[in-house]
Amino acid sequence: MDFTLNEEQLMFAETARSLFADSCTPDHWRKMMEAGQAIDPARWASIVETGLTLVLLPESAGGIGLSEVDFALIAQEAGYVALPEPLVESAGVAAPMLASLAPEHELLGDPMAAIAIAHPLNPFVANADSAAAIILHDGGEAFLATPDQVTLVAQSSIDPFRRLFRVEWNKANATSLGKGADWDLALDRASVFNAAMGLGLAQRAVDLAVDYAKDRQQFGKPIGSYQAVKHHLASAQVAIEFARPVVMAAAADIGHRDAQARARVSHAKLVALEAADKAARASIQVHGAMGYSWEVDVHLFLKRALALTQSWGTPAFHRARIADRLFNQPAGPDQTFARESDHA
């Protein structure tokens, strides 16, 4: 039992952090928003160059073959900057799925290729227009198509960097990837990585508010010296501190594929995105009217949290998975790290 991160894990997270800190600043997003762009090709190229898209991909498919814990740390950093590019869905969910179905697929050899995924739980597909290919679902079977082989009906999202589409497609124009697709694994990965992004979103919202509260003066003092302001942010920080170990444990658990792992993944997604929502709302409140303005950055973190909360399984869906674990598996103090197989 060792619940700490190793050097290599911290190093990858640090690489992601410094790459994003330099290249994904509010200035960058704002320019992209003005241009109506959802992806910055230069940043995507440096993400690819740094190897971040290879972290979870198995070595057999040209990847580094690290674990969900490693990728979750990167997703957390992506959340911290509200990264516009589809790193998490493509490199964390879709590419590993493609690799498991077609390890030799040429797309896996093209590191710049982003892959979109249409999961049965999601009515809309993110970034389907800019993807090199889209993984599609039909009765458990997976298919692959390029954007020009399908019809994309754009659906604008509250998050300016989420380009959503309803995808209309025809099997005749898609390639079957066979019946072996593990849609549940895709869901678990997406849920954990979205949860990890939620941690990043939440921490950024708090940090932005802390900076503002140190600066902004009212009644002759910084507003951050007032307790009501402090307590909003302290409460958000508590939510973050108690979501973080759940996210890490969920990432470590995914491979077990049992009721306990599924419940923990769902727990992670629920509480991390709740923390993000709580932190974003506290941050808006602390910024006052500034916080309600387009000009201040907080709204982007709120919007990303809103988007991620309802996709890849609604809160009700995830709560039901936790209930399933609680009412159908042994619970109690000796069951924290229990597995279904322990009780077989």
Next chain:
Amino acid sequence: MDLTYTPEQQAFRAEVRAWLTAHVPAQPLEHFDATREGFEAHRQWEKTLKSGDWGMVTWPVEYGGRGLDLIQWLIFEEEYYRAGAPGRVNQNGIFLLGPTLIEFGTHEQKQRFLPSMASGEEIWAQAWSEPQAGSDLAGVRATCVQDGDDYVLNGHKIWSSRAVFADWAFGLFRTPGTERHKGLSLIFFPLDAPGVTVNAIKKINGHVGFAEIFLENVRVPAFNRLGDEGQGWHICMATAGFERGLMLRSPARYQVAAKKLAELWTAHKNSADPALEADVVRAHMNADAYALNIYQTASRLMAGAKIGPEASTNKIFWSELDIHLTQTALAILGPVAELTHDAPDAAPVDWIDDYIFALAGPIYAGSNEIQRNIIAERMLGLPR
């Protein structure tokens, strides 16, 4: 990161489980705050625990412990709560003062105080609060004046849990003429020393759970001072870290409660409000999150880190989860909820008493308002 127990850890769990199965009293003991008999029955239980060497597993062997690490401590606590073993009457000593003594005490002090603490022979109370110094603990007025090899103590302490029946207390005392955090010392005194008067105060549940203590020219050897004179604040904050962050509230306590809540729900779900299931699930999530957080902290501490202001986030989290959990139970019980345990139709678990006790959580061990201030100022860096 490896979230599985080693074979040694599993063997340890089995050993604890076997011992507890053989020794935990079949009938629950009377509460240690209710009567002298209840208190003494718990002292007896502590002796039994010590006979199996389970008094305080993380302490060094030479001071009455087993020299185990924090993960093993967590496993022990899990088995302890799972077995429904009696509450620890000496918790102020073993969980709060003990770790502090191990960190700051001299070898002689450890030898003198730790083994009798681990065996329940000497049960400790914490005498920090004063009528004028609750949240503002740095404002304590009780004094200590060195006189030869002794200290002379004077002052008025209050809200001291278990002091009515306990043997010893550790208190914060001020060298006269000093201000605020400076000049405070942590000093031990026997509760039956000449000049000590202990008056019981009834808690809202009717138990004599705490007391006020008057000290009038109480003489204790300077040996009873932990750390240097004037170092008391620093040492107390280390103790508070254990209290808020780790040892006082082990996760197993809430995991057992969450499990009982799930059972209560299963038994009542045909008659109770269906919306309550979400609260039952939430209680389980909270208890699990608390456990994971503590495992993470324990791993971090074992790797050499020190507990910091994040202990304040734990204090807020466990106190709030406890209220939510017990409140959910009352909602499920409906009209039975208000019955006390002696009522003929009372529920088998005394949820109302648990709820009433949970209400103290946001007050003791430093109120949650103060914890939020600490988080804001020391974790987030907001101005004072």
